[in-house]
Amino acid sequence: MTDTRTTDPRITLPAALQPAAPFRFPVVAATVPVVASVAIWLITGSMFALIFAALGPLAAIGTYIDSRVSARKVLRAETTRFARDLSSTQSAIEAYHRRESGDLAELAPPAIVLVDEVKTDSSRWMREPREVLPVHLGYGTVRSNLVIDGGGARDHVDSTTAQHYQRLTDLAANLQDAPIAVNARLGIAIFGNELLSLALARALAIQLARSLSPKTSWLRPRGVFSAELWSSRLPHRVLRTDGGVQEPTIGHELASVHWGQLGDDAPSVSISVVSLEQQVPSGHRIIIHAGGDSIAVVGHPDKHQRREFAPSFLGREQALVWALAAHEIASRDGLASSDESVPDSLAFEELLSQLEFSPEGTVRRAHSLESRPAVGSNGRLVVDLVAHGPHAIVGGTTGSGKSELLISWVLAMAAEASPDDVTFLLIDFKGGSAFAHLAQLPHTVGIITDLDEAAASRAFSSLRAELQHRERSLARANARDISEVDALPRLVIVVDEFAAMMGDYPELHALFSDIAARGRSLGVHLILCTQRPSGVVRDSLLANADLRISLRVNNGADSSAVIGSDRAAELPARIKGRAWVAHGSSSAELVQFALATTHDVLSVAERWPADYSPRRPWCEPLAEYIPLATIAELGAARGNTAAASPPRARQSALPQSARDARDAVGTISVYFGLTDLPDEQRQGVAEWAPEEDGNLLILGSPGSGKSTTIATIVAAATADPPAGANAPANGSEPTADPAGVGSNITVLAGGLEPAGFWDTVSALHAQLDRAISQRDHPRGIVLAIDDLDAVISRFDDEYRSTVLDRLARLLREGPSQRIWVVASAQRVTPALQSLAQLIPHVLRLRFANRQEFVLSGGVPAEYTASLPPGGGKWKGARVQVAVSAHYPPAPQSAAVATIQRTEKLVVASSRPAATTAALTAAGWHVRMLDGAPGSERELLIADNSRPIALIGSIDEWQSRWGALGLLRTHSTVLLDGCSLSDYRQLARTRELPPPLTAGAGHYWKISESGAERVRLPL
Structure with missing residues (x-):
């Protein structure tokens, strides 16, 4: 049996009646007041005390009466609730059964309904013979899918409640007068009463005619059905013998109809009518007995489908009505069987061979x-x-x-x-x-x-x-x-x-x-x-x-x-x-x-041997490898085009003196890659123009090409311009340098080593002061910093704050003095937040995920996970950075001066023993600080063939207040292994000394101008 109803629905049984809580007469509560009253009477002799003896029994009796009244109220409420729940549960069961019956009726409507709705049936001819073919037999009792939940509620209930539960369970178990459908693909055989069997088989045949398309299906009626008019009026193709006569019945069949698919060797769907059960043909797995007093399914692969039912019959006239209407509809829609057909297959070469073609004589067909x-x-x-x-x-x-x-x-x-x-x-x-x-x-x-x-x-x-x-x-x-x-x-x-x-x-x-x-x-x-x-x-x-x-x-x-x-x-x-x-x-x-x-x-x-080059709607995608020389050529062509055209209006933040200096040495334009411009159907040159764009930040995950990008920008900025690149159209002096600016720019590189980075930033910081005070605008300086986030993280807290402040000033004031910063980082760390806000343009390379891309300031829709190294987003466009043959610029090393062996040294050390050994090995005569305060000068000027190094601990020098300041005028003062706090106390200054590289053997030398980094001679 075919069943497409909702599986495993559940309805819970109503909760059983809840009995009232048991109550016992409070004997103790009634006795205690009596005993107490008697005791009081015996003690006081007052007869009024005996009055209280009655209160206990009276209160107990009142409590007992109240409990009985409450119990009756609870029982009445529970009875009402239980009856209401029983009614609600029964209604839910009946509603679900109605839905189940409706689903079954929709799955396989009875034949008489199909006759009435033949012109409005929207589901006709929707199945193929190989599919499940549900057909309606009639009405009977069908097992429901409904599940009664509430097994625990059946425990410890009285017989009346148990009967109610059993009634609901029995009601839910079966659908009464429900449509019964079976799968006709199993083959149906009917035996017994001839008239009833034919009427039932006719109803099944019309249902199959309604399910199977006349364009793809055939039927073969035999016996009684071959002579009935409805079978020849169906829109389906009727298979005949060579003589054009309907095929006779086989064996003991009274009538049969077989359905199959055109051009397919699939087994047909058969409905047969015989007189006796022993005459049922093989291949019919559903067997129906049409008796005089009852009709039942007596054979079915599923034993649960064997049942009695009230059949749905169809007469010959009703079947003819459906067949004529269906044939009219099929003819209107072009589905009715006819002798005209199209080939089942067609090779393209057959059509191609029929075309007369000459490419030379082809006329444009606009x-x-x-x-x-x-x-x-x-x-x-x-x-x-x-x-x-x-x-x-x-x-x-x-x-x-x-x-x-x-x-x-x-x-x-x-x-x-x-x-x-x-x-x-x-x-x-x-x-x-x-x-x-x-x-x-x-x-x-x-x-x-x-x-x-x-x-x-x-x-x-x-x-x-x-x-x-x-x-x-x-x-x-x-x-x-x-x-x-x-x-x-x-x-x-x-x-x-x-x-x-x-x-x-x-x-x-x-x-x-x-x-x-x-x-x-x-x-x-x-x-x-x-x-x-x-x-x-x-x-x-x-x-x-x-x-x-x-x-x-x-x-x-x-x-x-x-x-x-x-x-x-x-x-x-x-x-x-x-x-x-x-x-x-x-x-x-x-x-x-x-x-x-x-x-x-x-x-x-x-057919088209000529060399055709039709215009493509878009250009090729960006290559993963682009030589920088290619970009230089494109930049040169762009520069010549710009020189021949009127200059474009540009907004410049440079002061007039800086603009004059820029015009004297040339405008800086660095072309470092190609941009993809699908909206313009072309590729452009990626340009960084420092005067317009300001500082540049490059962000990307490891392996995204940050270092390569730094190297490319530096190489493009410092390369010699191609021949003719700067030649203006009017023959005047060159004013543009498309591939870079050559000698017009100086590149300083900042590396991971804190000491060298400090020196580079400090030098630029001082140069910025000179440029502002003297109005001396350099031709152009670019500070290239690879992995800025890693560089900053290697500084101690005090140095980090100062470095960030100096970088912030360079970013803020440097562009007006033609000093720019090009930096790369994996992400904008909290330490870099303030710096990132001063960099207007960001080149975003590949990021590990969309979240990091958005946190960097990118637009979520622009994120691309599969970018190659050097691929990214620049000014809203997809860019591919070119590859230079040069390595990234080497960062400058820390500036370290060498002490002359003739110098007299005064050393404050946190490790006097180690300092003594180092100075002795370098050739100095070491003396330890001792004696009374004020004797330091005598220790330094003692007669000796070698220069003297006077060494004392940090504490010793701090106890001799002002001694180092006095000795600094005629000797060299060194600090070894000192903390910043020690340095400030001994040098009497708040300025930071240059950072020292750990393990490099460097010292701080204190002078009037501040501290500098020094080392001993080799």
């Missing part, structure tokens, strides 16, 4: 895209996307031949139109390579798949630009339609799995609606293919797509959405390329599309 990709009952089908379109919708389920149809159609157009007349953009969003072979056609300008999201996105952006390009071309030619412009071919965009593409890129609805609206005049045509057009292709597209093609679809709704009728749902599944074609107001035509091979693609491509 007004037509005629092609012949299919054959119908009247011969070759002519499809013209211009006249019948301008756009087309193709529907078809998996396996119906959608991709094959699209390939044949494209080849048919390419076979008759040159690449100067039509080009193809092929989009395949089902993850395959269906269109890969079509790349051999000179007409093909691109193939897009869902395998590369970035490539697909840039292609769609280019399509918008293509519409604008065609509009400009029509405007320049003063034309209203593409047919008036000879140099512009038509563009056919073929989309396989349109629904999948819209699911990945819902924003494309607006683009394709725009193409649909303007495509006719611009010469852009759409062929959109999808499994289920309804709900996917919007009305704005459907309104402009007059050409409709439907292969086999799963249901009538999908078929109606394409061709206006449900006939495509009845197409045979075994024939690929069988379709209905409709356009405009014409009725649909059944055709067979050709199936093409790789050899056919090659044959069509060979």
Whole structure:
């Protein structure tokens, strides 16, 4: 039995009656007051004390009466609640049973209902003989899917409650007078009363006629049914013997009808009527006994389906009414059986051989895209996307031949139109390579798949630009339609799995609606293919797509959405390329599309031997490797173009004196890569113009190409300009340097070593002071810092604060004095937050995930996970940084002076023993600080053949207040192993000394101008 009802529903039994809490008479509570009253009377002798003896029994009696009254109220409330719950549960069971019965009735309506609703039945002819074929037998008792939950509620209940539970359980177990359906695919045999058996078998036959499409199914009636008029009036094909006579019955059959699928060797579906059970033919697994007093299923693979039922019969006249109405409907829809047919298969080479073709004599067809990709009952089908379109919708389920149809159609157009007349953009969003072979056609300008999201996105952006390009071309030619412009071919965009593409890129609805609206005049045509057009292709597209093609679809709704009728749902599944074609107001035509091979693609491509180069809607994607020399050449060409054109207006933050200095030495423009501009259908040169852009920050994860980018920018900025790059058109002095500025710029590199980085930043900081005070503007200085976040993290807290302050000042005030910073980092750490706000432009390379990209300030929609090294986003465009042959600039080493061996030394050390050993080895005569305060000078000027080094601990020198200041005038004062606190106390200054490199043997030398880094001679 076929059952599609909801599985495992549950209804909970109502809770049992809750008895009132048991109550015992409070003997102790009543006795205690009596005893107490007697005791008081005996003690006091007052008779009034005996009055209190009555209070205990009276209170106990009152409590007892109250408990009994409350118990009765609880019992009444529980009884009312239980009755209400019983009624509610019963109503829920009956409601669920009604839904189950309705589901069964909808699954297989009785034949008499089909007769009444034959003209409005929307589910007719929706099944194939290989599928489950439910048929309605009649009405009877059917097991329900309802599950009664509440086994625990049955425990410890009285007999009355148990009876109620049992009644509900029995009620829920079975559907009464429910429709009974069985699967006709198992074969049905009926024996017993002849009249009842024939009436029941006739009802089953009409149900099968309603389920199976007349376009794909046949029937073979025998015996009594072969003589009944309804069997010959069905719209299905009736199989006959060679003599044209209905086949006789076999064995003891009174009547039978067999259903099968045209052109298929699948076993037929059989309904047979015999007199006795012993005469049932083999292959019939459902056996029904039609007795005089009862009718029952006595044989079924599922023993639970063997039951008595009240049958639903159908008479001959009623069956004829349904057959005549069904035949009229099938004839109207083109489904009725006829002798006309189209071939089951068609090779594309057969169509190609029938085309008379001469490429030399081909005339431009500006007004037509005629092609012949299919054959119908009247011969070759002519499809013209211009006249019948301008756009087309193709529907078809998996396996119906959608991709094959699209390939044949494209080849048919390419076979008759040159690449100067039509080009193809092929989009395949089902993850395959269906269109890969079509790349051999000179007409093909691109193939897009869902395998590369970035490539697909840039292609769609280019399509918008293509519409604008065609509009400009029509405007320049003063034309209203593409047919008036000879140099512009038509563009056919073929989309396989349109629904999948819209699911990945819902924003494309607006683009394709725009193409649909303007495509006719611009010469852009759409062929959109999808499994289920309804709900996917919007009305704005459907309104402009007059050409409709439907292969086999799963249901009538999908078929109606394409061709206006449900006939495509009845197409045979075994024939690929069988379709209905409709356009405009014409009725649909059944055709067979050709199936093409790789050899056919090659044959069509060979028809156009000339060297065609049709314009592509977009340029090639950026290469992963771009030599810097290529960028220099493009920059030089751009510079010459700019020199020949009026100068562009630029906003400059430089003061007038700085602008004068800039004009004297040249404008700095650094070209470091290529940008992808699909919206403009071109690639541009990535430019960093420091005067306009200011400082530059490069962000990216490890391996994203940060160091390479630093090296490329430095190489591009310091390279000599190409020959002629700076030559103005008017012969005046050069004022621009497209590939860089050569000698006009100086690059300083900051590395990970804190001491050297400190010196570099400090030098620039001092130079900034001089430039501001003296108005001395350098030709251009770029501080290149790789891994700025790592550099900052290596400084101690006090040094880090000062370094950040100095860098902030360089970023804030440096550009006005032509000092710029180019830095890279993995991410903007908290320490870099204040610096990042001073850098207006950020080059974002690849990030590990979208979250890090957004935290860096990027727009979520611009994130791309699969960028190659050097790929990123620059000023909103995809950029690929060029690769230089040079290594990244080497950072400057820390500046360290060497002490002369003739100098007298005064040393404050936190490790006197180690310092003594080092100075002794270097040639100094070491004396330890001792004696009374004030004796330090005598220790230094003692007669000795070697210079003297006077060493004392930090504490000793601190106890001799002012001694180091006095000795500094005629000796060299060194600090070894001191903390910043010790340094400030001994040097009497708040200024930070330059940081020392651990383990390098460096000392602080204190002088009037501050501290410097020194070392002992080797």
